[in-house]
Amino acid sequence: MAQQEQVDVSLNLSKHILLNYGKDSNLVFSPISIQVILGLVAAGSSGQTLDQLLSFLKARTIDELNYLYSSIVDRVFAKDSSSSGPCLSLANGVWLQKSLTLKPSFKEVVETVYKAACRQVDFESKEEDARNVVNSWAEKETKGLIKEILPSGSVDSSTKLVFANALYFKGAWSCEFDASRTKDNEFHLLDGSSIQVPFMTSNKKKQLIRVFDGFKVLGLPYKQGDKRQFSMYIFLPDAKNGLPRLVEKFGSVPGFLERHIPYKEVEVGAFRVPKFKFSFEFEASDVLKELGLVLPFTRNDDLTEMADSPVGPKLCVSRIFHKSFIEVNEQGTEAAAVASVSIVLLCRKFYIDFVADHPFLFVIRENNTGSVQFIGQVLNPSST
Structure with a gap:
C-alpha cells in the first residue's frame, strides 16, 4: 500500500x-x-x-x-x-x-x-x-x-x-501574521448574504500560491522541526458559491492533492485570510x-x-x-481530533490576489510523507 x-x-x-x-x-x-x-x-x-x-x-x-x-x-x-x-x-x-x-x-x-x-x-x-x-x-x-x-x-x-x-x-506559522494589521472585512456566505469577520494579512510580498481552472491554492508553512515539515493548504474556489463543486473534484480525482500543492512563491497583491475557531x-x-x-x-x-x-x-x-x-490565528494553528486535498505577456508585473472572503477548504499535511492530518471547510469564520 x-x-x-x-x-x-x-x-x-x-x-x-x-x-x-x-x-x-x-x-x-x-x-x-x-x-x-x-x-x-x-x-x-x-x-x-x-x-x-x-x-x-x-x-x-x-x-x-x-x-x-x-x-x-x-x-x-x-x-x-x-x-x-x-x-x-x-x-x-x-x-x-x-x-x-x-x-x-x-x-x-x-x-x-x-x-x-x-x-x-x-x-x-x-x-x-x-x-x-x-x-x-x-x-x-x-x-x-x-x-x-x-x-x-x-x-x-x-x-x-x-x-x-x-x-x-x-x-506556529513560519512567517506569522501581524496581529496589528488584522481588520474586519466582508465574508460572503453560501446563501448570498455577507458578514463582517476578522481577516489576517501579511506584509510579505510573496506567497506560495498556484492558480488552476476554477480555484486557487495557498500554502502556509509551519515552522519546521528537524524531521517533519507541515503546511496548511487553503483551496479557494473562484466562484463565491463554488465550494460544492470543488469538494466533488477534491475527493474524486486520484492524486488530486499532490498535483495541486503550490511549491513556488509568487508576487501577491490583495492577501487576506480569515481567523477561525x-x-x-x-x-x-x-x-x-x-x-x-x-x-x-x-x-x-x-x-x-x-x-x-x-x-x-x-x-x-x-x-x-x-x-x-x-483554531487558526495570527500565530499559527491548534487542532485536535479523536475518533472512537496563467499567462503573462511582456514584462508587466503580475500579482496574484488571494482573498479568502467566501467558503473554502483547508488541509493540514505533513509534506515529507504526504500524510493528511486534518481536512475541513470554512463556511462562516464567525461560527464556532
Whole structure:
C-alpha cells in the first residue's frame, strides 16, 4: 500500500463527510484518525469483513496495512528534538471488558504497531464509570480540547471493546501574521448574504500560491522541526458559491492533492485570510456504510481475532464517534481530533490576489510523507 493510496482514501472519505455533514456548517475532521481506528478493527478481523476493510483502506494484506500505520506512527508522530517545529501527538487506546482477554496476536499488534495501551474496565455493571475513563483519556491526550468523545448512552452492558484514537497538533506559522494589521472585512456566505469577520494579512510580498481552472491554492508553512515539515493548504474556489463543486473534484480525482500543492512563491497583491475557531463532531458509521464498508457493523463471526470470551459472543462494531477542534490565528494553528486535498505577456508585473472572503477548504499535511492530518471547510469564520 503506497502512501499516495492512503491519501486518496483520506480525500474520498472527506468528500462524503463534507457532502453529508457540511452543507450548512463549518467542518473539520482527521482522516488519519478514522483510518487508524479502522486499521485496529482490521487487525482483529478475519474472513469477508477483513477483506472489505482491506479493500476500503486500499491494502492487499493485513501485514501491509500494519506496516503502513506503523510507519506513520513512527515517522509522522515521532517526537521531534527541535523545539521550533509543531507539537504533534497521536495516542491510541483500547478498553476491554474485564471478563475478557485480548488474544496474544492481536495484543501484540495493538502494542507494537499502534502503540496502544490496553486497559480493562467494567462495561457490564459500571458503564458510566467506563465511559468517563475513556473521555478523561481523550481530554488529557488533546490538551483539554476534546472533553467528551463518548456521549451519554454510547456504551452499555453489551459493550465489550472500545478503541479510541486522539490526535493533537499545534504549529506556529513560519512567517506569522501581524496581529496589528488584522481588520474586519466582508465574508460572503453560501446563501448570498455577507458578514463582517476578522481577516489576517501579511506584509510579505510573496506567497506560495498556484492558480488552476476554477480555484486557487495557498500554502502556509509551519515552522519546521528537524524531521517533519507541515503546511496548511487553503483551496479557494473562484466562484463565491463554488465550494460544492470543488469538494466533488477534491475527493474524486486520484492524486488530486499532490498535483495541486503550490511549491513556488509568487508576487501577491490583495492577501487576506480569515481567523477561525470551531469544533465539529459526527458519528462516522453511516458514511462508511455508504462507501461500502458494511460488514464490520454487521453481527457475524469475523471479529474473532480480538478477544477470548468464555461465552463466545458474536461481535460487531456499533458506532464510530469522531470529534475535532481547530483554531487558526495570527500565530499559527491548534487542532485536535479523536475518533472512537496563467499567462503573462511582456514584462508587466503580475500579482496574484488571494482573498479568502467566501467558503473554502483547508488541509493540514505533513509534506515529507504526504500524510493528511486534518481536512475541513470554512463556511462562516464567525461560527464556532
